[in-house]
Amino acid sequence: MTATDTRPAGGVPTGLSTLDRFLPLWIGAAMAAGLLAGRWIPGLDAALDAVAIDGISLPIAVGLLVMMYPPLAKVRYDRLDTVTRDRRLLIPSLVLNWLVGPALMFALSWLLLPDLPEYRTGLIIxxxxxxxxxxxxxxxxxxxxxxAAAVLVALNSVFQVIMFGVLGWFYLSVLPGWLGLDTTNLAVSGWQIAKSVLIFLGIPLVAGYLSRRLGERRNGRAWYETQFLPKIGPMALYGLLFTIVVLFALQGHQITSRPLDVARIALPLLAYFALMWAGSYGVGKAVGLSYERTTTLAFTSAGNNFELAIAVTIATFGATSGQALAGVVGPLIEVPVLVALVYVSLALRRRFAPSRVESS
Incomplete structure (x- = not known):
């Protein structure tokens, strides 16, 4: 998963490191360690949150940047044109991300949390x-x-800067008003969204691009892909596990002291991730995408930018608000669910005919 793609179609990877093979176990352990640390170590959550970038804890930011660098260093940037010409991928991605996803979360939030307006607003964000x-x-x-992932993520970033504020106004003020429901105002600047994009995508993207260009120019592609990438590959999972520990530690006390609230927030999130992933996967298969691009479409449509959601809810409603708690519970549910869907995706791989080489 980190060094080489040696997985058999539809099966559990073979020839992988211990870190890769037991990834669900490590993630479960990281979640438990974070919860226990946040609950039992006095002042840990305050210490972790003391240094923040626009409402995001600096340790979380560091973990995310470390996590994202290796996959972006693996991208073959000279092949991006094969993705930008694929309308079967780009058009469904835009529709699923910017029409279906927000509408689905709005519907699930109102359907399952009609009596909890703060949590409902947080989930819509x-x-x-x-x-x-x-x-x-x-x-x-x-x-x-x-x-394909690099292109779709970049596309989402552009649309995020342009559309986030507009959609927030529509789904929190306009549409509820049309339906006779309670309305909420959301004040968020385009610069705040742009900063999130620049930090959490721009930095690792530039680092990954420069690594490949400079590494290949100096030592060639063979060296870069057989020597350099295997060395930095494990950094992605180390960064992921570190981020999970910090996330759970920051909210350990709230999660363990308000389990019923967390469970109420988790229900629409579980439904959302399952429906978005399965629906997107079905769309990819129906339009004839390869396994690789169907998988990319499914995960880019199902995932959410929790960094931005947490920052916006904290800045607008306060760090102790119900909206902020809903934003924090988002990744706590997303991480185990999407890890499980990684294995579901690999199990479904055998249903696809062998594809042309579109990715490595």
Whole structure:
């Protein structure tokens, strides 16, 4: 999953490191360690949250950047044109991300949380923030198309800067008003969204691009892909596990002291991730995409930009608000669910005919 794609179609990877083979176990352990640390170590959550970038803890930011760099360093940037010409991929991605996803989260939030307006608002904001970070690693673990993931994430970033505020206004104020429901105002600047994109996508994307260009120029592609990439590959999972520990530690006390609230928030999230992933996977298969690009479409459509959602809810409603808690619970549910879907995706691989080489 990190060094080489040696997985048999539809099966569990073979010839992998211990870290890769037991990934669900390590993620479960990281979640448990974070929860226990946040619950039992006095002042840990305050210390972790003391240094923040626009509402995002600096340790989380560091973990995400470390996590995203190796997959983006693996992208063959000279192949991106094969993705930008694929309308069967680009058009469904835009529709699923910017029409279906927000509408589905709006419907699920009102259907399952009609009596909890703060949590409902927080989840609607999560639905508006399309994924530009963790999806890179889910796609890589599931043997998706790295070049396609890079293009779709970049596309989501552009639309995020343009559409997030507009969609927030529509789904929190306009549409509820039309339906006779309670309305909410969302004040968020385009610069705040742009900063999130620049930090969490721009930095690792530039680093990955420069690594490949400079590495290949100096030592050739064979050296870069057989010597350099295997060395940096494990960094992605180390960064993921570190991020999970910090996330759970920051909210360990709230999660363990308010389990019923967390369960109520988790229900629409579970439905959302399952429906978006399965629906997107079905669309990819129906339009004739390869396994790699179907997988990329599914994960880029199902994931959400929790960094932006948390930052917006904290800045607008406060760090202790119900909206902020809903934003934080988002990745806590997303991580185990999308890890499970990585294995579902690999199991479905045998249903696809062998594809042309579109990714490595």
């Amino acid at each position: 999560v639905g508006l923030a399309r994924c530009i970070a963790m999806v890179i690693i889910w796609n890589d673990l599931a043997c998706g198309d790295r070049e």
